[in-house]
Amino acid sequence: MLQPHPSLPTPHSPLFVLVAGEASGDLLGAGLIDALRERFPDARFAGIGGPRMIAAGLDAWFPAERLAVMGLTEVLRHLPGLLRIRREVRKRTLALRPEAFIGIDAPDFNLALERKLKQAGIRTIHYVSPSIWAWREKRAQKIGQSADRVLCLFPMEPAVYAKHGVDARFVGHPLADQFALEPDQAGARAALGIPLDVPVLAILPGSRLGEIRRLGADFITAAMLLAKEIPNLHVIAPMANANCRDAFANELAKAGAGSGEWGVDRSEAAPGSFASTDSPFPILVTNGQSHPAMIAADAVLLASGTAALEAMLAKRPMVVAYRLAALTYRIVKTFGLLKVERYSLPNHLAGRELVPEFMQDRCTPQALAEALRQPLIERQINSTLLAEYTRLHETLRGDGDRSAAAAVVDQGCAQ
16 A cells, blocks of 8 residues: 655545535535545545535535536536636645545546646546446546546446456445435425325426526426326425525526525425415425435426436436537537437436436426326336336445445555
């Protein structure tokens, strides 16, 4: 094992620099910080992260939401600011000479940064493989030029990297450890103040502002259509952060669905706390709490991404939707950049369509409502779907946080 860098105060207080750019990366980063601290109680952590990583002890140089942009046109608009942040992170990391730089997802930001740091002798680890199976498999070789090791969340990924001589390890998915194999719906409803005898729809239009602007109106309209058909339908909408909450509030207002207590922080809801003054349906908007919200629901409407995996682990029927910015979509289609027919993680992991997907022009309120109607009426998951969800859940388990920490240490970091 390699010795700690001379710049560190003592052999027992290693420094790790981590960069995460959105809610899912923040969750992974917080778990990794906790697991590394189990090994090194005096370890220090710095970089970019969200509230969970900061609560775990990260010295945040910039807020994570500064990196939370997606799509070609969105990145171009924010490019000058992103480049300034990346230069500053590179400068600070080179000055500190940490045990390792760990880029958590956010490949457009992290991989270029990792490549520069690796060239300067900093050990680099990329946590969460980009979806090379969905885009360009040959990208694995370029990722190896940036990362000394790739930590993979899905068991099929290391084999792809091996073909290109890249060190990649399956560490298990931490989310698979956070969800019980048999989630407690009644307990989740009690915690959120949701009655047991009402149908509940959870809507998650994304953790990025652009996603909420592109999907929020369709999700809300779909809920309004369902509320006309399904008596006493309740809706819960967990938001990733205050900015997302404000953006969603704007979409609610435009749809005529916002009212009453909606804007209040409902993160600790009490029974009967749904706002329903003049809304077409009782709605509860929470700060975070996406996991209990999904578990409490009878069906989930969500933006394609990590949320689809979470809904699978919560064992709930779901409908997956997504819409790229128009220019981004035209570029993707024109150049054939997308290599798969299935978009959502449950469908890709299963190798077949487990859950309905509505992408781009197919994402309409009417189509979404039609796909959600039956599970909301039946209020129980199909036994065949439940069995497949459970099988996939078990394949992803692996004590992800500690496995990731072990893979960081095994790479040659502090010992």
